[in-house]
Amino acid sequence: MAERTILVAGTYDTKSEELGYIVEVIRAQGGDVVSMDVSVLGDPPGRVDVGKHAVAAAGGSSIAEAVARGDENSAMQIMARGAAAVALDLYRSGRIHGVIVLGGTMGTDLALDLCAALPVGVPKYVVSTVAFSPLLPPDRLAPDIQMILWAGGLYGLNPVCRASLSQAAGAVLGAARAVEAPVSGRPLIGMTSFGKTVLRYMVTLKPALEARGFDLAVFHATGMGGRAFDALAAQGAFAAVMDFAPQEVSNHLFGGLSAGADRMTGAGRAGVPQIVAPGCYDLVDFVGWQGVPRRLEGRPTHAHNRLLSSAMLDAGERREVARAICAKMAGVRGSVAFVLPSQGCNEWDRPGAELHDAEGLAAFCDEMRAACPANVALHEIDAHINDATFCDTVLRLFDGWLADGTLTRV
Template identity: 55%
Template sequence: MTRTPRILVVGTGDTKADELLFMRDRIAKAGGVPVMMDASVLGEPPYRPEYNRHAVAAAAETTIDAVAASGDENTAMTAMALGASRLASKLQETGEIDAFIAVGGTMGTDLALDVALALPLGVPKFVVSTIAYSHLIPPERIAPDLMMILWAGGLHGLNGACKSVLSQACGAVVGAARHVLKPAKDDRPVIGMSSLGKSCLTYMVSLKSELERRGYEVVVFHTTGMGGRAMELIAARNGFAAVMDFSLQELANYLNGSVVNSGPDRLENAGRAGIPQIVAPGAIDMVDFPTWQPVPEVFADRPYHAHNRLIASVTCGAEARRRIARAIGDKLAAATGPVAFVLPSGGIQQWDQEGEPLHDPDGLAAFVDEMRSAIREPTELHEIEGHINGEAFVSTVLAIFDRWVAAGIVPAGKGRDNQVGDREVLLAALDKATERFAH
């Protein structure tokens, strides 16, 4: 960054004035320009912020008097969160801020999470909170690039412990704003792809190189909760030319009550945005939970696999898999763009094969059977006999993708037009190559 970074500082100045003024000072000393936004409801802060509580309320299309008159602290802070989010988004879009930091307890954190979500991926975001990394915070409330630090000793007033935390946070957000690399100007269309590590799902190794050879940039997301959240948020902002969503395990986790999920809108945002999608059911048979916790009682008799000391998996039964299949079908049916679903009847993750700890042919058969009826037109269904980690899966995906490129459904990759040749000939060849998979 060539200019001095401008840091938006958000908090309730009527109750946190000492802390916010300390942060203003530390940001300035670190070489940033603090831009203060006050989200107070009941009183004025003892300083003049660049954006006062009246401006925040106005951004929510209300007044501070109306907010205060609601008589309910949750309703009041929700309104201020809406105003702060809208105002922060506008300031970022017009180049008036480069990064964001907030401080608060549960109330301030609730507001700060909305502000962070309103800012694009890549804009530095830092929240100093008394509930940092707490399970009180649902996955869908967390911006995928959010940085948090526990506000230790910060319940009331300044002290040595909280000054240490606040100064670290201020230095971190200024440093991030100074050194963040904004996305380079690249005319390659971006493909979003999901996977669950190279030990469980391996298709990304072949697909990434093939797609890059075709002139695309491939961004792979690790579907352990926040990875899927990041992909969904980028898709919601129409950030992909196409999505290859082949690891839906976060959806299975959500439906089975696991904390390792991406929220209720997993597998929805690309479809809502009309982005072309090729989808597959990678790892939907597994339910994750922390290795350091007991196996959930409902899964006590199911096959178990400890991936490491943090995350373990069990398989869900046949009926649960049928329920997952129906949920996938419903979500894809709501898509406004083209969708193809590839169904590997030979297996959907590394450890479900014969001799592996999560092998369950009856459960897989139940899922495949339900999936055949859950997918309905206009979604394309391509069933293959092989495993999701096999060559047939990769070749099927590429055949669908190349057909869509030739038809103009997906934009051509950088230099792709020079490789395509006669469009009608290619379309006929690709249709012939894939028709044996389609139902």
């Protein structure tokens, strides 16, 4: 294997000692480095490969303009845009195989943009004084970002921060050496789901799709999983998607574990054929150990474990979810089929189960029939989403697309 090259980014005017240490560790382990300075006011004490003027220019501006603004926030946003553009160009040209960014709150803010610009599968490490902090909005986190706390390193090198920096340097180089790109010789289907206790279709569909010559990647739709799914769909990584757990749309509407406002749009932007179903549409997930959010108080809930709980939506809220899902599907590029299981959309939604609401389910189905856009083929089935009929319907649609050329095995 050719040696891996890591982009090492940060403010080299104020953190050259720490960044230089990361560079030394990577090179001592046999890796190579491209250094990038994202400073604004000062200059690095030594040479860097990508200077701040080049970064600002890539952000559509200049260091002079950044300084003239007189505001460190807006100045750093110029550098963030430029750093993201430079990093993506370096990756596409094959000059880097991973990235590590060092910073406090300013550097971390920039790091989030830089990492989000790189495709899923590119190792992305951020060494930050605010790693895993509630300061970091989930919708700005790259789906596969890795963070390490910059412990004891706010100013200058010491034994504590060397431990953090050396771990991060070794981790990103090791990841760049070991990573397998998310591609294969077989076309890939992307699917969303939850665990088998609530949604079970993947157990049947995975071997069936593999027998047809496809690989299947199943994404856990609890926020970051949906972000990864949509990001890969937008990149054209999937031959088709089976978006059967769009619950993150409900979460975004009602304050749960959101995957962002763009959830359910990646495949449509790329023209990827979609089969969609409403698995768990009727639930809003929230952090179990924080208690029930005020907006969701007084309604049936299910504690899945100590981390995750779900609250049930009422009939009116389910109609709102139906309209939101239909709006996501309206006018997209590519074929779209929606499978509507009129007997329930998760295992807790059956007669006698703890979260069954026949009135709410009927309201959702009624709204889906009324709001389904003209470009979407609606297939209503008199079955539950976990019944064999659901999988039979999905495979019939899939085989139809194979037969008419909507899907190919190439």
